[in-house]
Amino acid sequence: MRALVWHGKEDIRCDTVSDPAIEDPRDAIVKVTSCAICGSDLHLFHNFIPAMLSGDIMGHEMMGEVVEVGSGVNGHLKKGDRIVVPFTIICGECEQCKRGNFSVCETTNRKKYLADKVFGHTTAGLFGYTHLTGGYPGGQAEYVRVPFADRTQIKVPNSLTDEQVLFLGDIFPTGWQAAVQCDIESTDTVAIWGCGPVGQMAIRSAILLGAKQVVAIDHIPERLGMAEAGGATTINFDEESVIERLNDLTAGKGPEKCIDAVGLESHVMFSKPDTVYDRAKQVMMMENDRPHVLREMIYVCRPAGVISIPGVYSGLIDKIPMGQAMNKGLTWRMGQTHVNRWTDDLLRRIEEGQIDPSFVITHTAALEDGPEMYKVFRDKQESCIKVVLKP
Amino acid sequence: MTYISNITRSQGDPNVLRSGPSSLAATDRLGRLLGWFSIGLGLVELLAPRRVTRTLGMEGNENLIRAYGAREISSGVLSLLVEKQVGLWSRVAGDGLDAATLITAFRADNRKRDNVGLALAMVLGITLLDLISAQTVTSRHSRQRGSPQQYQDRSGFPQGIEKARGAAKDFKASTRTYSGAT
Numbered sequence A: 001m002r003a004l005v006w007h008g009k010e011d012i013r014c015d016t017v018s019d020p021a022i023e024d025p026r027d028a029i030v031k032v033t034s035c036a037i038c039g040s041d042l043h044l045f046h047n048f049i050p051a052m053l054s055g056d057i058m059g060h061e062m063m064g065e066v067v068e069v070g071s072g073v074n075g076h077l078k079k080g081d082r083i084v085v086p087f088t089i090i091c092g093e094c095e096q097c098k099r100g101n102f103s104v105c106e107t108t109n110r111k112k113y114l115a116d117k118v119f120g121h122t123t124a125g126l127f128g129y130t131h132l133t134g135g136y137p138g139g140q141a142e143y144v145r146v147p148f149a150d151r152t153q154i155k156v157p158n159s160l161t162d163e164q165v166l167f168l169g170d171i172f173p174t175g176w177q178a179a180v181q182c183d184i185e186s187t188d189t190v191a192i193w194g195c196g197p198v199g200q201m202a203i204r205s206a207i208l209l210g211a212k213q214v215v216a217i218d219h220i221p222e223r224l225g226m227a228e229a230g231g232a233t234t235i236n237f238d239e240e241s242v243i244e245r246l247n248d249l250t251a252g253k254g255p256e257k258c259i260d261a262v263g264l265e266s267h268v269m270f271s272k273p274d275t276v277y278d279r280a281k282q283v284m285m286m287e288n289d290r291p292h293v294l295r296e297m298i299y300v301c302r303p304a305g306v307i308s309i310p311g312v313y314s315g316l317i318d319k320i321p322m323g324q325a326m327n328k329g330l331t332w333r334m335g336q337t338h339v340n341r342w343t344d345d346l347l348r349r350i351e352e353g354q355i356d357p358s359f360v361i362t363h364t365a366a367l368e369d370g371p372e373m374y375k376v377f378r379d380k381q382e383s384c385i386k387v388v389l390k391p
Numbered sequence B: 001m002t003y004i005s006n007i008t009r010s011q012g013d014p015n016v017l018r019s020g021p022s023s024l025a026a027t028d029r030l031g032r033l034l035g036w037f038s039i040g041l042g043l044v045e046l047l048a049p050r051r052v053t054r055t056l057g058m059e060g061n062e063n064l065i066r067a068y069g070a071r072e073i074s075s076g077v078l079s080l081l082v083e084k085q086v087g088l089w090s091r092v093a094g095d096g097l098d099a100a101t102l103i104t105a106f107r108a109d110n111r112k113r114d115n116v117g118l119a120l121a122m123v124l125g126i127t128l129l130d131l132i133s134a135q136t137v138t139s140r141h142s143r144q145r146g147s148p149q150q151y152q153d154r155s156g157f158p159q160g161i162e163k164a165r166g167a168a169k170d171f172k173a174s175t176r177t178y179s180g181a182t
Helices: A039-045 A112-119 A162-169 A171-180 A197-208 A221-229 A242-249 A273-283 A292-300 A322-327 A339-351 A367-378 B002-007 B026-047 B049-056 B062-079 B084-105 B113-141
Strands: A002-008 A011-017 A028-037 A062-069 A082-085 A143-146 A189-193 A213-218 A233-236 A257-260 A306-309 A331-334 A363-366 A387-390 B016-018
Touching: A002 A367, A011 A367, A028 A162, A028 A367, A039 A367, A062 A143, A062 A162, A082 A162, A162 A171, A162 A339, A162 A387, A171 A197, A171 A306, A171 A339, A189 A197, A189 A292, A197 A213, A197 A221, A197 A257, A213 A221, A213 A242, A221 A233, A233 A242, A242 A292, A257 A292, A273 A292, A292 A306, A292 A322, A363 A367, A367 A387, B026 B049, B026 B062, B026 B084, B026 B113, B049 B062, B049 B113, B062 B084, B084 B113
Parallel strands: A189 A213, A189 A257, A213 A233, A257 A306, A306 A331, A363 A387
Antiparallel strands: A002 A011, A011 B016, A028 A062, A028 A143, A028 A387, A062 A082
């Protein structure tokens, strides 16, 4: 089969690889009908997250048709079922899964020994996202093996298109969880840094959850345009001060809720010396991530507010003003998404027409065009915000 | 590399059989090569400046050569980064500096004038490669391609924003406990 394969920094190839096979009775094989390139795939593309190996198949946003099931799937899935595959692999049986903390499932990371050493305790296995999270082959491919398939799936009705449901596997519940973590009240201003796909979903989620005001921060005009279309007030950080504008919009008090949908690759600007400092330290391998957004959020957030972090961070960060955060009594909530915790509800909202996540798709291409689309997406060319690939 | 990592994969995981087209274009690869070349040359200049000055008849300029070595290494490192354009353009600027320095040594009274001439020719050749690489990489990776879309019609709310506002207000999932079945 064909698949998009990681060969090193900025080197993704559309390779011919052997077909996946059932390894465990709880496995299923899915013929991928649609998959997407995620913003967090770019962290791998740039080799900012360790433990990728040459030959790893990319992709953790995919859906398709079940073509083979193992004997242990026990009727939860059958051939021909149409499913979205959540990016977090879950067993559904461990203590964390029973609590709904699916992204920290204790069972599914088959390289638990690595995660235990690096994270202190293991987190869930993820598709196509380094050997720290199991080294599972991803779904930017014609077929994907889904481990623990009796649980790691979201069945979707045929009445909805791939484009409407594909994002249930990651960016929609990720934006939703980011907003839910904020415990939004009707008097709240929610500020969202980053208007990429997750930021766009967080904006829509905050609107649905009833925020008084949603403010979106970015510098790419087309992303800001899409944010505005979704009901957000926008701030272009190339043109105005984020801190001053946020204070202006909140009567000088700052937003109650702040969402970081940027993560480890904050934009580097000479007008913001801390971003240059972070990049320099990153080059010298003295810091993993560039946490400019975190610093800005801590500074501007209203005391007793909430900081919600769906953006991916990989390791060590520097110069975090803990004094500000502690004295202001900020609550931090973060984590990989507990996808299946939210998807029943979100699927219902899509079916009822409350939201149609397909609005975010700007590019659709064939799988073999994937390597070029990584570049287009990374360089934000052709007004690209979200790429869907059709194997 | 892929062959070695394939050995570590479990039986059911796909292995690469045949490699296809890459996201790295030939110009990106050229940029990388120039980056590594820059680091190599920089190390020579930094660690053996006397040998360089002797070869070029520029004795007494060892500190200048060391400084150029440091410059080469930083340009090389920058050329290997994601923001490679910065490194490649800094190489072009550095080439100009190298050529200017060599021209001052291209004097009739310099016994190593021939070596300087050869070095100058090499710098000019490399400058050409640097220019091609910097220009193509910059245009390949710049954002300004086509007219930007505004996406003003993409609310994502089929029933309109006003109806969407607060539509999920009743959502009361606790972030601490979970009652749903798995």
